[in-house]
Amino acid sequence: MTKARAGVTVGLSSIVKHFESLPDPRHHRNRRHLLVEVIAISVCGVIVGCSGPTAIARWARAKKDWLQSVLALPQGIPSRDCIRRVLSTLQPEAFQTCFQSWMARLVNEEEAADRTIAIDGKTLRRSQDANAGLGPLHLVSAWASDHGLALGQVATEEKSNEITAIPALLDRIDVHGAVVTIDAMGCQKEIAQKIVDGGGDYVLAVKDNQPKLYEAIEAVFRDERQNELRKSPHRKHQTRDKGHGRRDERYYVLAKIPRDFPLKNAWPGARAIGVAVRLAENRDGTLSGDTRYFISSRYLSGPRFAQAVRGHWGIENCLHWVLDVTFDEDQSRTRNRHMADNLSWLRRFAISLLKRHPCNHSIKGKSQIAGWNNEFLLEVLTAQGA
DSSP, X not given: OOOSOHHHHXXXXXXXXXXXXXXXXXXXXXXXXXXXXXXXXXXXXXXXXXXXXXXXXXXXXXXXXXXXXXXXXXXXXXXXXXXXXXXXXXXXXXXXXXXXXXXXHHSOHHHHTTOEEEEEEEEETTOOBGGGTBOOEEEXXXXXXXXXXXXXXXXXXXXXXXXXXXHHHHHHSOOTTOEEEEOGGGOOHHHHHHHHHTTXXXXXXXXXXXXXXXXXXXXXXXXXXXXXXXXXXXXEEEEEEEEXXXXXXXXXXXXXXXXXXXTTTXXXXXXXXXXXXXXXXXXXXXXXXXEEEEEESSOOOHHHHHHHHHHHTHIIIXXXXXXXXXXXXXXXXXXXXXXXXXXXXXXXXXXXXXHHSOSSXXXXXXXXXXXXXXXXXXXXXXXXXX
16 A cells, blocks of 8 residues: 555555455465455445446546555556456355444444334346346345445345345344334244344334234224224324425324234234324325334334334335436346345445435435545545535
8 A cells, every 4th residue: 555645545445454354255376456455446436336347447447547546456457357256256245244344433323323224125127147047136135224324235036035035134234222124024023033132123014914913903093993092002293295296194103012912922022013194185186195004112202103114215215216226226237146246235335435425416426426536435435525
């Protein structure tokens, strides 16, 4: 590492040191370039919008003088094939583990307290490999909704495998003190137990895949039982929003599980059941709405329950949507499963870093500026900026 500039050196060193313990999967004959520097270049390349090894290598060659001033690069800029080889052979779990200490530096103790962690899946629709008999790659991700921070992901071959992927993902992340939100597919007793065992709490959506639980919760919130509900411990919250040509009113009620609730002891740590009702007045005057039910291991305040319910969709709006619109992930044709998994993780981490930069540009705008301006890229990497 040269002494080109103190801030620059610190920025790139902060990347390299997080990967020094990562095992190099390459044969010793194929190690012309330092593993940590290939990864550092890959991280930077994805932040500025590169879609894969070819684009990363092209960007690195364009930034050759700058990269050689801040990294050792004893053999020059790594080739496309070198970058592809590294991303194709690194074990995704070990790769993600190296980011944990980096991410820990991004969130202070105050921010880490009482986090909401949303877990949801996303399919890379064009990643199927018919010749190998593989369908599209499906990724289950954990997203810290309050901070816009990707915490981890697990890849599966089918969406239906989310039930087995979620416990594996929970093993990779720290849920202590957090409220974990999962949609109805993850409403499973084993998953609830794992969250509780990890020191966290859950708010799980309940639908027809748990028919007995759904019917029991629905019965508590029926109109004819409203007088009974008013007399029992419960917390409420209401919001009004206007946008997208409609007006939305949302009502949230979280009630302590009644003594006569038929499944009171069936769900690990369950303490409350909830309902979220949305009523919408559309631009043409028509009305629409929906009702959703939840089971929770914590008797949250009304606003906190509403935050958990609404915050869960942040993984769709702030992560999945950005991945497809800004990083074009849904069009990725990467066939190698390890490389697809590792590139997807780099995109999620890039979004986390870009979101934390305080300037008012969009994620795409920040990504573009990072590609043009080396100083701005370093601000993104170190979570700093004016």
